[in-house]
Amino acid sequence: MSHFFSFFMKYEAVTIKDIAKALGLSTSTVSRALRDSYEISPETKKIVIEYAQQINYRPNPIALSLKEKRSRSIGIIVCEIANSFFSQAINGIESIAYDKGYNVIIAQSHESYEREILNLQYLASRSIDGLLISVSSETQNLDHLINLHKRGFPIVFFDRVVENLDTHKVGVDNYKGAYDATSELIKNGHRNIAMLAGSEFLSITKERVAGYHQALTDHKIAFDASQIEYCLHGGMNYQEVENALGSLLANKNKPSAVIASADKLTTNCLRYFKSKGLEVPNDIAMIGFSNLDLTDLLSPSLSVIRQPAYEIGQVAIELLIKQIENKRPTTEFEKIILPPQMIIRESSGAKKVR
Amino acid sequence: MSHFFSFFMKYEAVTIKDIAKALGLSTSTVSRALRDSYEISPETKKIVIEYAQQINYRPNPIALSLKEKRSRSIGIIVCEIANSFFSQAINGIESIAYDKGYNVIIAQSHESYEREILNLQYLASRSIDGLLISVSSETQNLDHLINLHKRGFPIVFFDRVVENLDTHKVGVDNYKGAYDATSELIKNGHRNIAMLAGSEFLSITKERVAGYHQALTDHKIAFDASQIEYCLHGGMNYQEVENALGSLLANKNKPSAVIASADKLTTNCLRYFKSKGLEVPNDIAMIGFSNLDLTDLLSPSLSVIRQPAYEIGQVAIELLIKQIENKRPTTEFEKIILPPQMIIRESSGAKKVR
DNA sequence: TTTATTTATGCAATCGTTCCCGGTTTTTAG
DNA sequence: CTAAAAACCGGGAACGATTGCATAAATAAA
Structure with a gap:
């Protein structure tokens, strides 16, 4: 039988x-x-x-979950797992989570506010014990997160943190990253430096712009707002980068160097220069925020600001688990800022005098 | 109150x-x-x-799961989510899974047999309804999977499928991919073509080697086993690629072209050539399997065999969900092979006569 | 020998939901 | 006007595990 x-x-x-x-x-x-x-x-x-x-x-873990009112799984929302920064951060998250008996459920917003909300509803309905999120570049309204947070649901922001919400936050010193990058270009003789920025809604964009601004000021270079172009989708679609760079290069005082302030922005910027037959760094220099593993193999090799993605993920999940396992609701929230790393290669070099 | x-x-x-x-x-x-x-x-x-x-x-989904004896979540085991192929495949998987009300739990083996087993135990204990897996390059013994499969647990293999196990399988025509790549190099005048292969245990490696072999034979080029080097960890660590290429280039009939048969192998191969001051394709030509989005930006731009990763993921999850939702155990299993795409750029060019 | 205490086990409630049984009304048919 | 049939709703078991409480037997103390 x-x-x-x-x-x-x-x-x-x-x-x-x-x-x-x-x-x-x-x-x-x-x-x-x-x-x-x-x-x-x-x-x-x-x-x-x-x-x-x-x-x-x-x-049976499901029976346990029902009894204990916790699922031992945490949700992650990022824009794109194919993005090197986020896949590295997720590796960091997993490394800790698995050790502590949690599993992670990953959702992608693809930089869409709408999908972010959908994902959040989905994850909440799967009864996760906590959330790690790096908001989409479209996200302005935070009601969906505020709602959860008000009811005591543990949320930790990483990389793209938000203001107006009292939670744990983990990120990188964006101000310093941009400041260093700008200073490096100035050191190499560039005076007209454009900024290819991400979404205006993102705090990291604001911080990077501020760092760029301050570096110019500190080196007695006049700040020119028309040297900044914002890309709402952070370079996700090439078109947006193409438009931004097109208008930047059409500027009356044409930039001799560009700072790209996000992973996708950086590679698409290089792609644009290549397609226009612009030689880097001779025709135009660049430096970008990027966590790609093969920026050394690009043509030319890229100078980059690199974020400690793995560590950011680890710190974020540790804060989250600590909050989840607290008996009392957390009232004191930490904001942890890790230092970025600048790697100088060919692309940020001096303008060659011919 | x-x-x-x-x-x-x-x-x-x-x-x-x-x-x-x-x-x-x-x-x-x-x-x-x-x-x-x-x-x-x-x-x-x-x-x-x-x-x-x-x-x-x-x-409450947990209560529902307990009642219905299903969790509506499926497990994915891959070697590395940072690998472009897999992150694209996961995107494909998610696109379907979310639509059908399933969530996915991703685990990484990092090419380790031991971690694969750990992950499997972990996922099984989280009561997933089914499993999508691309085995680690170390995996020879399949007992951990056979056990589950024998008890009727739904498993679908994708990309790195295994023989000896009667399940749904989705992959790419590796034979054709390698055959086309080899033929392209031959067409460009190369006669000594080396193969930088992945793990010998993987069926995809065997198929790629077979395609390479056949292309040589069809073009009346003698096959030389010493022109093949296997990398157990699929290029995960640079050292292994360095050793393999070192011995390949030290061969008596030195290759003028190399086929790299995996994502990591391809980029690390290029990195090696660069470090040795070898100019591609003049000193040595290459073509590789890769799903990277920026092979066009590399120096030189890379000729690649690209796999339809997104589609593979979609087909795999569809088969899995079909099997999960079947009332009767599945007895007829499908093996679906999708065509690869060859993109010719600079790296596979002819040897320049100086 | 009687009472108190330890030791070892079972009963039943609980978590949130569904669903098989009933049971009561109200409506319809004869 | 009565019987049958809808229509509507509640009780309680079940899913798998944990745990407070009760209980039985065995041992120790008086």
Whole structure:
């Protein structure tokens, strides 16, 4: 008969009840024996544990979740996992999460506000215990997050953090990153430096612009707002970068260098220069924020501002798990800022005098 | 009092019981009203549905899972999400999964057999309804998968499929990809073509080697086994690629072209040539399997064999969900092979005569 | 020997939801 | 006007596990 069933039925897991029945014990005794309770005699324990092992018993996590009111899974919302920064950050998140017995559910917003909300509803409905999020570049209205946060739901922002919301936040020193990049270009003789910026809604964009602005000021270079172009979708579609760079290069005081302030922006910027036959750095120099592993292999090799993505992920998940496992609601929130790293290669070089 | 609790307590979701109590109905009636049962009067339905909406009721998926014995989540095991091929495949998987109400739990093996097993145990213990897997390059022994499969657990292999296991499989025509790549190099005048191959344990490696072999034979070029080097970890660590290429270039009939048979292998191969001051394609030509989005920006621009990663992911998840939702166990398994795409750029060019 | 205490186990409630049974009304048919 | 049939709703078991409480037997103390 078991043969008959094995053909027609799907896999049925063995439960504590099966063990109890087989051993002539109650489910409570079996449960306690398995959890090594002091109330159970050593002999009973031995019998139960051995039998459980033999039939390969595994506790049903769903039943546990229902009982304990926690799923031991956390949600991650990022714009794109194909983005090197985020895949590295996710690696960092996973490295800690798995150790602590949590699993992660990843959702992608693809830089769309609408999809971000959809993903959030979805994750919330899957009863995650907490959320790690780097908001989409379209996101202005934060009601969807504020709602959850007000009800005490643990949320940690990483990379693209938001103001107006009192939570743990982990990011990089964007101001410094942009300041250093700008200074490097200035050091190499560039005076007209344009900025290819990400979405205006993002705090990281504002910080990067501020760093760029301050570096110019500190080097007594006049700031010119027309040297900045914002890309709402952070360079996700090439068209947007093409338009931005087109108008930047058409500027009356044409830039001799460009700072690209995001991963996709950086590569698409290089692609644009290549398509226009502009030689980097001779015709135009550039430096960009990027976490790509092969910026050294690009033509020319790219000078980049690199973010400690893996560490950001680790710090973020640690804060989140700490908050989840707190008995009392968290009232003191941390904002952790990690330093960026500048790697100078060919693309940011001096303008060659011909 | 509710104020008192709101400060000290964590967020408690509203349940069907709350609705029942508030409306003076039984939980069964509420449940039925919410599911639009014919047994409930339109007025009652209206009251229940409106109240549920008002207090933002969401059914508890964990309770549902317990009842229905399914979690509506599927597991994915890949070597690395930072790998372009896999992040694209995952995008394809997600696009379908979310539509059909499944969520995905992603785990990375980092090309380690041990971590693959750990991940599998972990996912299985999280009660996933099915598994999508691309095995690690170390994986030879398949017992961990055979066990699950024998008990009727739905598994679909994608990209790195295995033999000896009767399941759905989705991949690319690796034979043709390698055959075309080899032929292209031959067409460009290369006679000594080396192959930088992935793990010997992987079927895709065998197929690619076979395609390479056949192309040589068809063009009346003697096959030389010493022109092939296998990289157990598929180029994950640079050292392994360095060693392989070192011995390949030290060969008595030194290759004038190399085929790299995996994403990481391709980029690390280029990195090696660059570090050795070898000019591509003049000193040595190359073509590689790669799904990177910026192979056109590399120096030189790379000729590649590209796999339809997104589509592979979509087909794989569709097969998996079909199998999960089948009432009867699946007995007929499909093997779907998608065509690769060859993109010719600079790196595979002819050897320049100086 | 009687009472108190320890030891070992079982019962039943709980988590949130569904659904099989009933049971009561109200409507329809005869 | 009565019987049958809808129409509508509630009770309670079930899913798998944990745990407070009760209870039984065995032992220790008086």
